[in-house]
Amino acid sequence: MSSTSNHTRLNAMTVDVEDYFQVSAFESTVSTDKWDEMPLRVGHNTHRLLDLFAEKGVKSTFFTLGWVAKRCPDVIKRIVDEGHELASHGLSHRRATTMNRAQVTEDIRVSKDILEQTGGTAIWGYRAPSFSIDGSNEWIYEVLSELGFIYSSSTYPVKHDLYGVPDWPRYKYQRAEGITEIPIPTIIKNNRNIGIGGGGYFRLFPYWLSKQRIEKYLQSTHEPYSFYFHPWEIDSKQPRIAGAPLKSRVRHYINLSVMEKKLIKLLEQYKWGTMAAAYNLPITKE
Numbered sequence: 001m002s003s004t005s006n007h008t009r010l011n012a013m014t015v016d017v018e019d020y021f022q023v024s025a026f027e028s029t030v031s032t033d034k035w036d037e038m039p040l041r042v043g044h045n046t047h048r049l050l051d052l053f054a055e056k057g058v059k060s061t062f063f064t065l066g067w068v069a070k071r072c073p074d075v076i077k078r079i080v081d082e083g084h085e086l087a088s089h090g091l092s093h094r095r096a097t098t099m100n101r102a103q104v105t106e107d108i109r110v111s112k113d114i115l116e117q118t119g120g121t122a123i124w125g126y127r128a129p130s131f132s133i134d135g136s137n138e139w140i141y142e143v144l145s146e147l148g149f150i151y152s153s154s155t156y157p158v159k160h161d162l163y164g165v166p167d168w169p170r171y172k173y174q175r176a177e178g179i180t181e182i183p184i185p186t187i188i189k190n191n192r193n194i195g196i197g198g199g200g201y202f203r204l205f206p207y208w209l210s211k212q213r214i215e216k217y218l219q220s221t222h223e224p225y226s227f228y229f230h231p232w233e234i235d236s237k238q239p240r241i242a243g244a245p246l247k248s249r250v251r252h253y254i255n256l257s258v259m260e261k262k263l264i265k266l267l268e269q270y271k272w273g274t275m276a277a278a279y280n281l282p283i284t285k286e
Contacts, residue, residue: 012226045231066111087125128154
């Protein structure tokens with residue numbers, strides 16, 4: 001597979017729309033009942049991303065929290081109006097592995113309703129917070145099917161202390177429940193899956209290494225590559241969370257100041273579209 005074909009293939013750009021204080025790394029430090037007391041930055045940062053995507057001619061899928069949609073309806077309307085795909089990231093970034101079936105169903109249903117009412121478009125895609133679908137809660141795919149979803153991008157086939165299903169499929173596949181699952185991309189090194197999908201991995205490593213790994217992925221398959229990140233990752237001036245554990249602080253704050261420059265390179269060197277477009281998913285806006 002030639003390098004030229006790698007750069008003309010349509011890949012999926014995705015944004016997990018949540019604010020800096022809502023991440024799983026800070027869930028033990030900032031309780032949900034304190035969220036409305038925190039300075040809100042997700043609206044401004046997402047508008048900045050929309051400006052950047054417009055400048056670079058990029059379309060993206062925005063997996064958005066219902067909590068954010070209620071407080072930033074202008075962002076939701078702009079996402080839809082500018083031809084991006086709006087999808088669900090749940091209601092309040094509670095990991096699916098911490099909820100029972102009734103709680104998960106309510107979380108996803110309410111999020112879907114808020115997004116559809118605010119954006120005026122149907123919601124077909126879902127991404128579980130912190131990729132929190134695993135062998136303990138596969139029934140979530142039944143829930144997604146019952147609620148009318150078509151696809152999920154909720155699994156990361158790596159070994160990680162917060163998430164990961166290293167033995168699950170690495171590429172898009174159809175579930176028996178009727179849902180298409182699109183895992184976060186990995187490459188294999190020393191018989192182990194290495195995460196290359198974006199987020200903290202992309203901030204941590206130098207750009208040349210991330211690009212090298214993306215190229216290796218694209219050369220190994222005809223599947224698209226999908227990339228994910230968050231609006232707070234381009235915001236190096238965000239408030240620091242007092243009292244957060246050292247490991248959480250390192251994970252969250254590392255290389256925030258260089259993320260935007262690296263992202264611009266990525267946008268310019270590959271062809272990007274929505275999940276629906278890159279993976280030929282049968283969705284409509286009705």
